[in-house]
Structure formats: structure tokens, C-alpha cells
Amino acid sequence: MIERAYGLTTDLYELTMAAAYFENGIQQPALFDLFIRRLPAHRSYLITAGLEQALDFLSELRFTADQINYLRALPTFKRVSGEFFDYLASLRFTGDVWAMPEGTAAFGMEPLLRVKAPIIEAQIVETFLLSTINFQTMIASKATRVIGAAQGRSVIEFGTRRAHGTEAGLFAARAAYIGGCIGTSNVEAGHLFGIPTFGTLAHSFVMSFENEDDAFRAFIKVFPESATVLVDTYDTIAGVKKLIRAFRGSAIPAVRLDSGDLCELSREVRQLLDDAGMTQTKIFASGDLNEFRIADLISRGAKIDSFGVGTELATSFDSPALSGVYKLSGLEEDGQIKMRIKTSKDKATYPGPKQVWRLADSTGKYIRDVITLADEPEPELEQNGFSHSLLNQVMKNGKILDRTDASIAALNVARERALHELKCLPDDLLLLDSEIKYPVSFSDRLKRERDKIELQIARR
């Protein structure tokens, strides 16, 4: 059993800053934006995921007595007053959150989430929010690429064994499902999130029998309607011939190829199965697959009905980190917002509470996004075009708004949304090696606000 109380799931500096704010009597509400500064290599869009876990965290955040005692004893905190630790012991997240719903297409510089909360609360949640949104968004985005390459054939996620630990495997399964996988091999993801689970059998099962066909019989006896028979333990073609000798004409659901030249083998195996009257038996392929290898297999005429993708999907292997950041954009004082920016080289930020507007043409195809201040009106549209805003309030005073209790339903809505988003994005953006950059701009007012503050900082 893994039990982890959320309080210390954070970086030490969140807590030293919290102590410094507390000891200096600073408690005002602060605004933070969570955004990806620029899309990573090989990505032309992102699909958001992880919001449900982020909100769960915010609503359940607390420090246990044991955790407080640990902190108290750290030499770092030796000059910090007992009042601070009493404050931590009773701390709950009481802020407001706006976010893009899961499954939304997103781009660089766009806030995926913004927080308004008393500054200590808003600050200490940074690490968890980033870790969760960065990871699931990265995986959902990767999944859409793999699924796009499969051109309508099914893709199943099965990378837990290569994921960055078992929790990463669990949430990779969730995010990959949002991105369009039909399911996962991860049973915990099936149980906790209602995601369809799929499984075949391992080489070890075949090897545990003296003869390969004995293994096939033993497995098919128990799973006649769902068995996907692994045929490559010794020699793929010989394995398929043994299967056919034992089950000619019967309705074996599927065979699995896991090594060798999958294109060549799939064609041979399809022919053998068809010749034996087993035209209903599907071919499932796996083995170090990714979007490029799947596209190549299909273009070469592979006879594969569905793909299992593990390592590449569960780690986003070609681009294994999303560098989301969480930046202060303002402070509230007497109901007024004092705008804030950072001017570090290459790491500059924009001030104030923001909204992201997505502009579409009359057919619904997305044209460009505009990042505005939250109180700005809808940007001017293209002729006959539409627009919609992406950031909705999802938490108020620490309470989740409109929470669908059935997270299975919510997850399927996110999955449908992602599918719809991909249809609305410019077609060229979906190419695996797209060099197109989707246009994202800041509103004139936001740019003016930024310039004004930059000038103030320079004058200090």
C-alpha cells in the first residue's frame, strides 16, 4: 500500500518562501499563471491533461502532524516561529482556479491554469501542479501523435513497466486515454478511472509449457473470446502454423507479433490465417513502436489491425519533459491588482489575470489564439468566424465547481474533446514533423501593460 499525504509533495523553497512571507506578515492574494513557455521539439500543439488530479490535490492539501514535526526539526527553519508551523498545520487551499478543461488544444505561452489565492497557499502548490499538468499533458499530446499515425487502427497503451515508476504508469494510462488510446494494460487505471483494459500473454507463459501449442490450448481454454495469442516466442511463422494446426477454422480473437520485421510477418501471417479460414482473427503488433514506425508500417502495407505502444508513449520518449512554469502575474491589494512581471533574459513573463481566446473560421477550423487580460472583451473576429474562451473557473474558495462525481464520465468527455480539437486544428499542424507554428498573440492592452511595468522596473 502506498500512502502519501500531500503536504510535503513540494520543493523546499516553497516552504522557505512560505515562512518568509509569514514572518514578514505578507498574506495578500496573489495571481499565478501555469504555462509552457515554448512547445518542446517535435511538438506543434499540446493536449491538456491532469486537471482532475490537480484539483484533487488542491482540495485535499494538508500537512500531517508528522510532517510538521519533520519540518520543525530541519536546521533551515531554526529561526522560524512556532506560529508558522501552527499556521501550516491548519492550512487549507482556499483559492480560486481557472483552467482549460482536459483535452483542450494548447500552445506556448498560454496559461493552462491560473490560480488566485493568499500568496502562501498559491505558492506552495506550485510543485505539485507543475509535475501533474506537465506530465499528463505531455503524454496526452504524445498519444495523439501515435494515434494519428495509426490512421483509425486502435492503439493500446502498455508502457507501465518502462514508465517512471508505477504512479507514472497509472497516469500515463489516463493521459493516453484522453489522447485517444482505446485502453491500457494498466489494471489500476482500469479500476480507478474506468479505462478499458487489454492484455495478451507473455513469452513466459508459452515457455512454461513443453510445447508451444500446449500453451496456446491452455490459454484459449480460459479466454476463448478475448485471447490474443503471442506467437513469436520461438519463431513467428512456425508459431502461427502450430496455432492453425490446433485451431483451424475456429474463432481465435487475435494473434500478437512482438519481434522481427512486423510488416513482412504481418502479411505472411494474414495469408496463413486467411488460408485457414481464420479471416476473423485480428493481428495485433507491438515491439518498440512509435508514431514514425507505425506510419512506416502502414505505408508499407502491413496487415496490422491494432498496435500496442509502451515505452515511447508512457515516457514521451522523443521529448520526455514539458517545461511548464508557474509565474506570479500580480498581487491584490485593497481589491486592486498590482501587476507583476519577470524580465530575466529569455524568461520574461506577462502581467495580470489572463484569458485565452481561440478564433475559428466559419467552418469551425481554428485560425489563431489571442491571450488577453481576463476582463477584456472578445477579440475582433474573422469574417463569419467564431471565438471561444478557454479558461473556465473550476474552483472557488477551495471548492471544486461542477465536479462530475463519475470521473469516468468526465474522462470520456475529455477524450471526446481532444478528438474534436484535433479535427479543428489546421491540418498541417497534425503532420508528425510539422514545422508550422500556430499563431498565438497577446492583446494590445496586455502588451501595453507589460511595457509600462518594464519601464517602472528599469527606473527603479
Added chain:
Amino acid sequence: MIERAYGLTTDLYELTMAAAYFENGIQQPALFDLFIRRLPAHRSYLITAGLEQALDFLSELRFTADQINYLRALPTFKRVSGEFFDYLASLRFTGDVWAMPEGTAAFGMEPLLRVKAPIIEAQIVETFLLSTINFQTMIASKATRVIGAAQGRSVIEFGTRRAHGTEAGLFAARAAYIGGCIGTSNVEAGHLFGIPTFGTLAHSFVMSFENEDDAFRAFIKVFPESATVLVDTYDTIAGVKKLIRAFRGSAIPAVRLDSGDLCELSREVRQLLDDAGMTQTKIFASGDLNEFRIADLISRGAKIDSFGVGTELATSFDSPALSGVYKLSGLEEDGQIKMRIKTSKDKATYPGPKQVWRLADSTGKYIRDVITLADEPEPELEQNGFSHSLLNQVMKNGKILDRTDASIAALNVARERALHELKCLPDDLLLLDSEIKYPVSFSDRLKRERDKIELQIARR
């Protein structure tokens, strides 16, 4: 609070195979090897990690009633008997495990861990063992590269926000510590594993004050002995000058550079600090660092005392998956071992219970490894050389042997071991772009056994 019961932390096929074994009356003890087939790109050795979590899992594995009910209701299991689910409800891991201790240098094809247990128990633990050992070993190995590049300067892990979720961040911190980091920013890792924690402050803290020097004062007041002051929120050199104006001659522990040309800036900042009599103030640097950038900074004469490494370390960014596998090597029947191998193209395996011998020269430098059957004698040594075997029994009948209750002490032993291993490895192997391959061979007896079984399979 995150609560996860271990039973379903597995792939569906582990459970379908379990059901097929059960329904076919197969319960004999089986032997499995966990190994990395070949080292990934850019790695010439591995440092093992994750065994503690693997053993915790094995000793705590069980299925809750809720989990059993979920499985029972899956259409996949509709032909599986109620007895199987009763069996699962009472299942405990009762097997034996041999493993390389954490912090051991390891190479391709070498079992890092081997399991002997009733076949269902041995099979269903595959996913968790792989996910855990693959991930922590990958991170510990990456950490040794980063630390090697730092040439004695301290390296602190702070990648949780970019890790693959918060559990990945937690265990990345643990593995990076084994690999030689002096600590982590992850507070949970500090609390659970006793790892030293480090923190600075974020740009948001500086930005929350009207003036940068007010922020410095507010923070240093609370953390006079430990503050690492972030100076690049607006302009690094201007920031340092403000710090000096406010604190000239005093013992500010450190400043942190997080953007711009770290080499150039570190030299300027060092000069400014020294001129102000602040020679004791250290310079800490961060910002998309990895082993190559650190080596470059040092070779160019950067005046940096310690490094914070996040994304690259917590994701093993340049090589983000370790493709460990878990393969059946034999079955026990009437006390005899029936050897097993797989002959799939490029994925062949070796049979039987194994030992790994490490041969060193008279100075203790490692020369080569030999993988043997477990009951073979020590291989023939080089003149005046040594050898030692790497796989020790760590679990017997499901009970952890010689468990150090203080996991902090065990972790420090693993960290010391890793340090020692790096000293014993051939020097050329430690180059960041080493093309040397450390020699690993199989014993003649193991090769003969393999050939014999291959022939038997071909004759079937």
C-alpha cells in the same frame, strides 16, 4: 492523500496468465531474471537502484476486496472460476529473491534481480519490479554522469516539477542521491528517506516586493545562515549590486544564477562579491543544466560552487527509458530445474538460475564480468586478481532478509557503494561519451546449456 493498494499495480496480462495457470492446475515454482538487454544510448554502465521499493512491494503485495470485485466483473474473466478470485484474495508473495545491492555497477544482460516463486506469484510481480528498478536505476546512472562532470562541486537534484508526476519526483530524488547528489529540493524525499533538502527562493518571491532589495532583506532576515539569494529576476548584475549595497561585507551564504550566460555571469558576480569582501558567499547555478553543459562551464572557467539540476536529471532526458525485461529462465519440478529460453529474433534469453561474477585486477580495478549458472564455482581469475559475486539473496519465503530498519542508513550505504564502484570501473568507461564496452561474457556451461535447449526446441 494518495492511497494505492498494490494488487492491481500490474498489467492485465499478468492476471490473465495467472488465471490460465490456475485453471490449468499449474502452480510449480518458476525462475525469472530481471535484466537490461543492452545499455541505452549514451550509457556505458548502470548504477542499480530501487531494490528497497521492490522488496517493500513484494512483502506487502495483496489484493483488496474492492480490487477483486473489480476483476470479477471484467468481461475478460467471465469464464474464470470463483476459486481463482478466492486464491487472489489470499495471495501473498512467498518466494525467494536474489539481487545486486543498490548502488552496484551493472551492464547489459546481467540479472539485476532474480526471483524464484510459485509461477503465478513470480509472474504477477513483473510489472511493478520492472517499473521500479528500471526507473530508479536509470536516474541513479544519469546522476553519476552529472556528478562526474561537476568534478567535485556539489550537485543538488531539483526536478520534481518536470518529473513524470510527483511519485517519479520522489523516487528520482532517492535514486539521484544514491548516484551521488548531495541532496534534493523534494521535501517528501527528505522526510521519507532522510535525504538532505535544499532550497533557494523563486522569482515570484522577489516579484512580490516592490523592490528587489526589499525581497532580499525579507528573506535573509528569516534565513540568515542558509539563504541562497536568487539574483536574476530582472537583471543578474544589477541584482547582485543591490544585494551588495544592502549586505556589503556580511555573510550571505550564497547567490543563485538561473538564466543568461552562466559562465560569464559567474565570473562577474564572483568579482563583485570578492570586491565587496563577500568571499565566503558561494555561487549556485541552475537553468537547463546537464552533464555536458556542466562540463563545458567548468572547462571555460566558470566560478560556480554548486549546481542545481532538474529536468535533465529527474527524467534522464537524453535517455528517458531503461528497457529492462523479466524473463522466465526455468521451472522447478520434483526439485529439478527444467531450463527455459526464448529464441525470438534479437530477444533471445539464457536459461537457469544465474550468478554474476565481477573480476578485478590486483589493484581492485574491474576487468570483466562473467555470468554463470548459480552453482558454478568462481571463474578463473587474472593473476593476483580478485572476484566477487553480485547477486545476494535478499528475500526468503517472502520475508526480507537482513533488513536495515533505518532506511536512511541503507540508503547511505548504497550511495557509498556507488561512489566506490565508480572508482573501480575502468577510467575510460566514465567519459561522458565513452565508446568503450565493458566486457561481459557467459560461462561455457551456460552457453552449452543454452545450445542444448535451442536444439531441443528446433527438434520439436
